[in-house]
Amino acid sequence: MYSSIYGGIIRHKFPLYKPNVNLEQLFGKHILFLFSFLTHENLNRAIRGGALESTRDVTIANREHLSDYLKVRDEYLYELDVHLDRFLSSASKAKISSPFSRSALRSILIQLTAASKCKKGTLRYWPSAGPGDFLLSSTGCPTSAFYAVVIDQELSQCKEGVKVIxxxxxxxxxxxATAKNVNYLPNVLSVMEAEEKGASSSIWVDEEGYIAEGPNVNVAFITQDKELVMPPFDNILHGCTAKRLLELASKLVDQGLLKGVATKKLTVEEAKAAAEMMYVGSTLPLLPIIVWDDQPIGNGRVGELTMLLSDLLWDDMVAGPDTQRIPVPYAE
Incomplete structure (x- = not known):
């Protein structure tokens, strides 16, 4: 993990997490909070995950922080630069100043991934107003903070369709909605509501009756006319993977498999009449949707074009251009 408060990349060797371990003695004078914990298969290696943060950080007290994440795939970071740009834009909206320049943040994330030795997983990172006085205002926080963690995680292509409500x-x-933050209570409740009804997740509809997005994901449709359509990003999160999918989909247009690619408003009625439907997000990156509110989408099976779009994203992660895949300098 990385902590600007604790002084950089932290790698400690100890066999197993024990609830009674003295973290203050182990990590120094800071009283630390164990945010999450993962270890490598070899438990004597460094901690792979675990954001250890000062308990006085307003991140914990008020959730006054942002979050973003991207994939580690086959020794590369996928879409690092576009995620980092969105991260800094979100920080600006939240009035949180980064403790480092963009180039320094980029270097930290690459170095952390290399130190973790993780070659397949996710890289997650957070800015915060920093340690302070637990109050709502950040005026009591003398310096902002930055945290990051690499999580060893095997991600595979989603080929089975899911139900949504x-x-x-x-x-x-x-x-x-347009800032990547951790105000996830609506997302959590939305997913829990879906699970209580036997579905996987849900779809949000805005006040005007148009399709918006899903919890932590964008949503896309293949119309009966074979056009790939996504809702406009004006009032929802501009997903990095969704943006990349719109770019890659032009290949299917060139092949005559899709008639076009567009972002435009869709009513619920129009969306439910689509031939195919899918979630799009960084950790998926594409998940087919086959049933919505107990109504089949198209023929109720995973669509051919959906899987072709999924293949484009997975191929891009494995063999895409240098602008999308940043090599990680792992030590030999």
Missing amino acids: TSSIPMKPPLF
Whole structure:
């Protein structure tokens, strides 16, 4: 993990996590909070995950922080630069100043991934107003903070379709929806509502009756006319993977398999009449949807074009251009 408060990349060797371990003695004078914990297969190696943060950080007290994540795939970081740009844009909206320049943040994330030795997984990172006085204002925080963690995780292509529902949980207003933050209570309740009804997740519809997004994911449709359509990003999160999919889909247009690619408003009725439907997000990166509110989408099976789009994303992760895949300098 990386902590700007604790002084950089942290790698400690100890066999297993024990609830009674003295973290203050182990890690120094800071009283630390164990945010999450993962170890490598060899338990004598460094901790792979675990964001250890000062308990006085407003991140824990007020959730006053942002979050972003991207894939580690076959010794490369996928879409690091576009995620980092969105990260800094979100920080600006939240009025959190980064403790480092963009180039320094980029270097930290690459070095952390190399130190973790993780070659397949996710890289997650957070800025915060920093250690302070537990109050709502950040004026009591002398310096902002930055945390990051690499999680060893095997991700595979999603080939089975899922069921979704229309969420009754209010969606976030545009100011919060367009910033990648950890105000996830609406997302959590939306997913729990879906699970209680035997579905996997949900779809948000805005106040005007147009399709918005899903919890932590964008949503896309293949119309009966074979056009790939996504809702406009004006009032929802501009997903990095969704943006990349729109670019890659032009290959299917050139092959005559798709008639076009567009972002435009869709009513619920129009969306449910689609031939195919899918979630799009960084850790998926594409998940077919076959049933919505107990109504089959198309023929109720995973669509051919959906899987072709999924293949494009997975191929891009494995063999895409240098602009998308940043090599990680692992030690020999």
